Amino acid sequence: MxxxxxxxxxxxxxxxxxxxxxxxxxxxxxxxxxxxxxxxxxxxxxxxxxxxxxxxxxxxxxxxxxxxxxxxxxxxxLFLPLLDLFDGLGMVLKSVNSSTEYLLDSFPVPICDNIRIPQVRLVRCEDYRGYIASKKRYFYGIRVQLLATTDGIPVEFAFLPGEANDVRGLNALPLNLPAHTQIYADAAYTNYQAEDDLEQTDTIRLQVARKRNSKRPDSPALAYIKQTTRHFIETVFSGITAQFPKSIHAVTMDGFLLKVSAFIVAFTLKAAFID
Structure with a gap:
């Protein structure tokens, strides 16, 4: 230790x-x-x-x-220097990453249980009430948009209110990546205009899992590649949230975001340099 x-x-x-x-x-x-x-x-x-x-x-x-x-x-x-530190770390990790593939997804971080919302003092806004589809339940807090390498090392992240959808999160990330990079994401990131803009301006291919009624259906082979590749991001989320206490104690919203940032940076350092 x-x-x-x-x-x-x-x-x-x-x-x-x-x-x-x-x-x-x-x-x-x-x-x-x-x-x-x-x-x-x-x-x-x-x-x-x-x-x-x-x-x-x-x-x-x-x-x-x-x-x-x-x-x-x-x-x-030192909150902003901590974020600058992570940006610098992310640039280093991108430069040494031999793969051109990255994983994109989001995970919720509740401030409190729904039953305690009236007592919350950190923030009072309905924008922070989100929905977790996998658990079929609502939460009150933030949503972390995270970009990671296929080895499970975070390189970019951004905070959004809990109700923000993943398409909005896509616009919140800088996506400062090399040309001809492929980003694998789930169907929640479906936005054909964003896909076209990324490919035309930054030559970044957004490999989004397609819905059944998609206007741009995938071949069975490509659909399988997308499904098997993007699922590893869940392991990254598990590694980060495993460090969380039952409830993240903070007096201010900045303090809450600072602690969540520290969890992500600590996980990144461990995954990239210590493991």
């Missing part, structure tokens, strides 16, 4: 330097250490920052650990 924590810190520090991140030289706890603490909390302690802070301090990994309030303030100021 300690070896993995050291690896997370080393990668985080290198990535911050690579994206040109600047910090105040007077700080006792570096920005890389603050972000590492959040990633360690996501990786080992269900997102509990206080337990992660205590562990890092007690084991001498970060003896200058901040108080809970100061740590939270520093971490919230």
């Amino acid at each position: 300690i070896t993995e924590i050291i690896a997370i810190y080393a990668i985080t520090d290198d990535l911050l330097k690579a994206i040109g991140h600047q910090e105040d030289r007077r700080v006792q706890l570096s920005d890389a250490e603050v972000i590492t603490s959040a990633l360690v909390a996501a990786r080992f302690f269900g997102g509990n920052h206080q337990i992660a802070q205590d562990y890092l301090k007690e084991h001498g990994l970060m003896p200058q650990m901040l108080s809970k309030s100061r740590f939270n303030r520093r971490l919230h100021r």
Whole structure:
């Protein structure tokens, strides 16, 4: 565990330097250490920052650990650098990816059960009430759009309200990919205009699973390839959500999104460099 924590810190520090991140030289706890603490909390302690802070301090990994309030303030100021760090990480992973195939899908992250919606203080908007078709139930929270390699390593993600459909999520991702890339997605991403635009402007082929009444039906062979290829994304989602606690504790919506981001980044580092 300690070896993995050291690896997370080393990668985080290198990535911050690579994206040109600047910090105040007077700080006792570096920005890389603050972000590492959040990633360690996501990786080992269900997102509990206080337990992660205590562990890092007690084991001498970060003896200058901040108080809970100061740590939270520093971490919230580093939310955007954390996202920039992931963007830089994604670019590296894309550049070394030997495959031209990627997987696209979304998964829900509930803020609370439906019965507790009236008590929610993070956000009050019907836009966050979504539907999980596989479970045939509604949820109140966000939907994470995620693009991953066929090896199961996330390279792009975006947050949308729970009610947002996947076509809208397709427009939220930068899809900064090499030419002649193929993206496999399920039928929820059906948008013929988006498919044509991607292929004409970015030479990216969106391989969407076709519905029975599709105007662009697939041959049986292509339909089988799409079905078997895209199903691996569910394994990626399982790996990310397995780190989640029963309920993600946050006081603000930014804090909630920050914790979800930390879970995704921690999973990516583990899948790409540590496993």
